Amino acid sequence: MQTAAAVADFRTYPKICDIADVRVLEDQILVQWVDGRVSPFHHLWLRDNCPCTECVYSVTREQVLEIVDVDANLSAASACIDQGNLSLEWSGGHRSQYDPGWLRAHAYDDESRAERRAAKPHSQLWDSRFQLPAFEYKAVMEDPNALLQWLLALRDSGLTQIRGVPTEPGSLALIAKRISFIRESNFGVLFNVQSKADADSNAYTAFNLPLHTDLPTRELQPGLQFLHCLVNDASGGESIFVDGFAIAHALRTEDPEAFRALCEIPVEFRNKDRHSDYRRLAPIIALDALGEVAEIRMANFLRGPFEASVEQMPLLYRAYRRFIAMTREDRFRLVKRLNPGELWCFDNRRTLHARNAFDPSSGARHFQGCYIDRDELLSRILVLQR
The missing domain is CATH 3.30.2020.30 (NE0471 N-terminal domain-like)
Structure with missing residues (x-):
């Protein structure tokens, strides 16, 4: 020893x-x-x-x-x-x-x-045929090996589901803390995803949300996002996911010029409400030190006007339109309805998520969410593997 x-x-x-x-x-x-x-x-x-x-x-x-x-x-x-x-x-x-x-x-x-x-671990790219890794709440809460297997799947694929979660408000915090402490934002420690009249985000409405990453307006986007279903009686509101790394990989192969533009030309994202104003200028695709795709930053509803040079503006629009068009292609999209007692946990800096519109008059719909930084996931894995 x-x-x-x-x-x-x-x-x-x-x-x-x-x-x-x-x-x-x-x-x-x-x-x-x-x-x-x-x-x-x-x-x-x-x-x-x-x-x-x-x-x-x-x-x-x-x-x-x-x-x-x-x-x-x-x-x-x-x-x-x-x-x-x-x-x-x-x-x-x-x-x-x-x-x-x-x-x-x-x-x-x-x-x-x-x-x-x-x-080194490598991202497992996926498309519409993805076999969603699903884990049981009781096992993840009680068995360190089950916890490790969940975290490895989350690290490598960027999208997982947990089933059998209690539906009492606040239950989400217990499983999130199996990884680490929760990252607080201006939306709180745990945030409630419900339709409300005085919404400070499009997420708190009933209409369609396009594919996006959360908080691209921050210097460091949250690494992990949890969405826990407490009630889902409303018609519509299906969750949609795409692997942003898979789309970036396809774009790099199919349209290298557009890929380079999204890696090199920064775009400003803004999140403004009555009490806060967050802004961040950064490329939509970020590469790591080895040239591999490390982060996707995208939320059209939080984007400011482009401020590229006169020469770059047409290329930026072409690349931006191409990226969004690819997120709409059936080959990439995974569509699932989240039921009470289930939660999504996904890599928010990789996996873009969306929601179909729903009818609030058809029944109640209440999700709770929270964030944890990606560093905490990687640290927890290493400690469990010792």
Whole structure:
């Protein structure tokens, strides 16, 4: 079992390969693994990641060493394999020891980096044929493994359903807190989705809501959205979902110019009522550091006038129209009615949702909703997987 002194982390790193040999070069240590892989580690990188108690506080497992305090011309006086670990003595006398499981997991040779990238979770794109992942409330509330399976499905597909949820107002908070704390907004901690005369959002009316993400007017859109059905006796009001990542992927393939425009030309979204005024200028499609689609920001009913250059304006309109037209294509749309005791939980920065119009005179309709940030989902998964 690895200890805090061996690994500056709360996770463990199984040893998948032994160290066969080590060589000291001018500015790096060359580690030869038993399976033939060779991993170079620069001196400064190794010294920066020394896990000893002088460099890492064992209680928090956080670094106290700052690499600027280490000699820039640092060299290794000696290197050897000590009981399977890489053991180093540095110029100046400091000693470091590295667990082989940790070292292999963080090696940055091309093969190791490619291996880690391939092992990272990838979004599972879906369309109208999507088999909705559904989970039971009791299991998710009581069984950590059932909770983990739900969260993995939510992370990878961006849309899940929970069934058997109590229909008392406020019940939603109990299951949301199985992930983490709830993110409060100007609509409250839990918000009631009902038709009302003094609505401060189109969501609180009875007419059709087009496909959108919630709160695109914020610097950080909420990561997860919950919608819990307490009563649904009204005719109409079916939920509609599309995978925004799947649409972005299709657009990237079918119309690369339009895709680039939505990644590069910012659009302002505005959420204004009698007591608040939120505005955010950002592209509709955001890419991560590796160039993969990471976020969709869209709500036509919250969009301000475009402010692109004269040269870009026609392209922006063409790309914007194309994106919305694709969300209306049957190949992408999943249409479901939510029944009492069921809830949707979806990735609000990926999955666009909509609602058909409903007739409030035909019966009561009461949903409750809340938000949790995507970071909390990813953190909870990692803790459950330890």
